[in-house]
Amino acid sequence: MSSHEQAQPTPEQEQFTLLMRGLGTRTVVYQQNVAASLGLYNNDFLSVDILREKGPITAGELSKLTGLATGSVTALIDRLEKNRYVRRQNDPNDRRKVIIVPLYENKEDVIDTYLPLHTAMVTLAASYTDEELALISQFLGKASTVLDEQIDHLSSTTRSKSSS
Amino acid sequence: MSSHEQAQPTPEQEQFTLLMRGLGTRTVVYQQNVAASLGLYNNDFLSVDILREKGPITAGELSKLTGLATGSVTALIDRLEKNRYVRRQNDPNDRRKVIIVPLYENKEDVIDTYLPLHTAMVTLAASYTDEELALISQFLGKASTVLDEQIDHLSSTTRSKSSS
DNA sequence: TGTTTATATCTCTTCTATCGAGATATTTGA
DNA sequence: TCAAATATCTCGATAGAAGAGATATAAACA
Structure with a gap:
């Protein structure tokens, strides 16, 4: 194959992308079910999830992250x-x-x-060797980075859209 | 370790579950951006995605799948x-x-x-050997199965919930 | 320093996706 | 044949979200 141009995806690579889309x-369906189960609206729960990962952020940052x-x-x-998931705090600066x-x-x-999913995921992880799990985890990190880039790209291009 | 009981997740396994949640x-954020970019509501686009994978299904099945x-x-x-993403067809049976x-x-x-994501994912896939990609793809399939089970579990338990 | 501009959040109105209950049509089974 | 179950649709009510403007603070500049 050529140096850095991917000519045509192989069948295995296409299969991989299909699996990613399926996942x-x-x-998305799972997260919506979790939100409903907690009695939260989808974006409310999504925000809780974002805050869990990012820690305290400003309202403006949450606006950007959620869209x-x-x-x-x-x-x-x-x-x-009101539901005591978060509290407001003034920025002294x-x-x-x-x-x-x-x-x-x-x-x-x-x-x-989340516990049943967590348990099932740990069980799944335990079915792999240390080397395999390390590879998968490394892959998950890279896939997350790809998604971050794509979100950036999409949210910037969507802002500049004309009507059809 | 014991035969089939997972006593305590290892740090690597916990790291893995964190990566899965982050992904x-x-x-979810990416899919919402795609929907917005296409001018579709979130559940409308989710339905398009479900139909892409499942093929033709009944309205009732879509109701169950989306919740x-x-x-x-x-x-x-x-x-x-109206947007020509789908058409209704009567079931003769x-x-x-x-x-x-x-x-x-x-x-x-x-x-x-989807093209930019697809391209980026193919590039990511190309960075792995055939064996590695096979492992990852196999993992993705298993993770999807886990999610399907969890969705089943959650949607059934959510239906029988009392107020707080 | 005083003024202008930019930024961050909030308020308020409008719109509409969603729910939920009931209506309609069809199928199934006694 | 008739009752019960099932599948979809209709319609009124609710409330999340967008968007424009208001308010408060900060930063930039003369």
Whole structure:
């Protein structure tokens, strides 16, 4: 094959992309089910998930990460604050900003809901050797990076769209 | 370790589950961006994705797969039919049923939107040997199966929930 | 320092996806 | 044949989200 140009995907590579899409579809459905199970709206739960990974961020950053309008994020934070998933905190360095701090106390219902998946995933992981699991984990990190790049790309191109 | 009981996840296994959650969060955000880019509502695009994988299914099956109420699915199909993503077809064997047939002609905008991700994923796949890619693909299939089971589990338990 | 511009969040209105209950049509089984 | 079950659709009510503008603070500049 050529040096860095991928001429044509092999059947194995195409199969791989199909599996990734299938996993993606299932992931979305699963996350929506988790949200419903917790009594949260989809974007509310998505925000909880983002905050879990990123830690405290400002309302504006959450707006960018979720793609929601700032007005929608204000209402979203109100709901999460009422349910004690997060609390607002003023930024002493910039008093315009509102930092959303995730609260994990009293939130074992999230853990409970995730527990069956977590258990199943650990079982799946245990079926691989250390080397295999390391390869898979390394792959997952790279796939996440790819998605981050694609999200960046898509959200920037979507902003500049004309009507059909 | 014991025969089939997983006593305690290893750090590598915990790291793996964290990576899976991170990938899941990014997947949801990405899919929402794709939907927005195509001018579709989230569940409309999710339905297109489900239909792409499953092929023609009935409105009731789509209701179950998406978790939407049947009345919502009716409106959803109306929108997708108007945009020529699908068409309704009567089931000759059971005239109550409505089969939703995905339409792929004139839908290269979906392909276009996915193209950058597809290209990036093929490039990622090409960075692995045949054996490594086979392992990863096998893993993706198993992870999808796990998610299917978890979705089943969650959607059944969510249906029987009392208020807090 | 005083003024202008930019930024961050919030408020408020409008729109519409979704739910949920009931209606309609068809099938199944007694 | 008739009742019960099933599949989809209709319709009213609710509430998440967008979008524009308001408010408060910060940064830039003279």
